[in-house]
Amino acid sequence: MKGFRYLSNVATLRLDRETCVGCGLCLTVCPHNVFTLQAGKASIIDLDSCMECGACALNCPVKAIVVDAGVGCASGMINQWLAGFNIRFRKDSGCC
Amino acid sequence: MVTATGRVAVISGDLGVSDRLGGWKARWGIGRMSYIVPPGLYAIGSPGQDAPVLVTANYKMSYDLVRSTMKGHAVWLLVLETYGINVWCAAGKGTFGTGELVRRIGLSGLEKVVSHRQLLLPIMGAAGVKAIEVKKRTGFDVRFATLRIQDLPEYLENGMLTTPAMRELTFCLGERLVLVPMELLIGLKSVLFVGAPLAAAYGVAGADFSLIRFWEALLLYLLAVVCGSVLTPLLLPLLPGRMFSIKGAVLGAAVSAAIFAPLTDSLTRREICAFVCVITSVSAFYAMNFTGSTPYTSPSGVRREMGRSLPLMAGALGVAVAILLAGIFTA
Numbered sequence: 524m525k526g527f528r529y530l531s532n533v534a535t536l537r538l539d540r541e542t543c544v545g546c547g548l549c550l551t552v553c554p555h556n557v558f559t560l561q562a563g564k565a566s567i568i569d570l571d572s573c574m575e576c577g578a579c580a581l582n583c584p585v586k587a588i589v590v591d592a593g594v595g596c597a598s599g600m601i602n603q604w605l606a607g608f609n610i611r612f613r614k615d616s617g618c619c
Numbered sequence: 620m621v622t623a624t625g626r627v628a629v630i631s632g633d634l635g636v637s638d639r640l641g642g643w644k645a646r647w648g649i650g651r652m653s654y655i656v657p658p659g660l661y662a663i664g665s666p667g668q669d670a671p672v673l674v675t676a677n678y679k680m681s682y683d684l685v686r687s688t689m690k691g692h693a694v695w696l697l698v699l700e701t702y703g704i705n706v707w708c709a710a711g712k713g714t715f716g717t718g719e720l721v722r723r724i725g726l727s728g729l730e731k732v733v734s735h736r737q738l739l740l741p742i743m744g745a746a747g748v749k750a751i752e753v754k755k756r757t758g759f760d761v762r763f764a765t766l767r768i769q770d771l772p773e774y775l776e777n778g779m780l781t782t783p784a785m786r787e788l789t790f791c792l793g794e795r796l797v798l799v800p801m802e803l804l805i806g807l808k809s810v811l812f813v814g815a816p817l818a819a820a821y822g823v824a825g826a827d828f829s830l831i832r833f834w835e836a837l838l839l840y841l842l843a844v845v846c847g848s849v850l851t852p853l854l855l856p857l858l859p860g861r862m863f864s865i866k867g868a869v870l871g872a873a874v875s876a877a878i879f880a881p882l883t884d885s886l887t888r889r890e891i892c893a894f895v896c897v898i899t900s901v902s903a904f905y906a907m908n909f910t911g912s913t914p915y916t917s918p919s920g921v922r923r924e925m926g927r928s929l930p931l932m933a934g935a936l937g938v939a940v941a942i943l944l945a946g947i948f949t950a
Contacts, residue, residue, distance in 0.1 A: 591918070
């Protein structure tokens, strides 16, 4: 994404090129242009721009992609963590 | 209008005063979680059997955006039950998902309304919708068309071709600005529940209660919240660091340094340091909160950022508050 970049070397995205059939669906669904097609197979060209939304892994027809998908939201994680201690806030505050 | 399956509501592409007011209220968190429209099939213009079918969420702001953008076009609009959540967040939760899409196609009798077998979905919906499964279960082809609905008219005109620009995410000043009210509101709550008690304690800490000390401290806390929740989002690409908490901390430190520079005579150095620490860590915290509103932060990244910066914030805040309130015990 032009002008914005989050932390490097953290994304859990992995692509198994052996399994990939080169359908290109991951390129279609990725909002950050993480993939490209090389020699008839997908290839990760920009791992650090991956936001782990999971669209590619969900849509891959041969399960060649794995990613620990979720939403990168600090307040969501804090609320989840507090919920572990049975502390809950009203739902309409904070994020969606 | 009447279709093969019965009556379908025709909706206008014009947004009225109440729609605009409703959108504005939702941006300010007023009734935001119940700003919904009924799910189901709608008609925009007078679509025929071969008109495109768009799919969206039942958050009224999403629905309003689609119908106003598609004004003048003849399309079908299939609204999914996402419980008033926008497409992207609902896809993340799975409510804008394969199951709901398949169910809604069935309930609306879409296969009798249109002669083709194609659905146009926002690209951000792909995190919840598995295209091949929808095809298998309903016969409908899912096409992830564009990121933004604003690009859809052009997409339809150029023969359903997604140009590189249509799949390029942006996060410009205007796109960040509309998110600021919600960020500020969350921060303001903490002014009331954390800032006010701390400021009151600081007021007491000066031997007997000083209203001036109370207001000074409260305003400084408010300033810290504004730094983190308003200024950091607006200045996001300009601030140094990749972690949001660093961006917020830099801004908080700079702003508080500028404020305290002329006050070195009236406050002790220890107090100034403590205030700078409080403002810096509070600003960093609310800056970090903004990660959830951006379209590019990964959960692994946020987890790493929190692991590194939360202990620092908590430590700095704790020490600083202890210094500022030490007067309670010595007075």
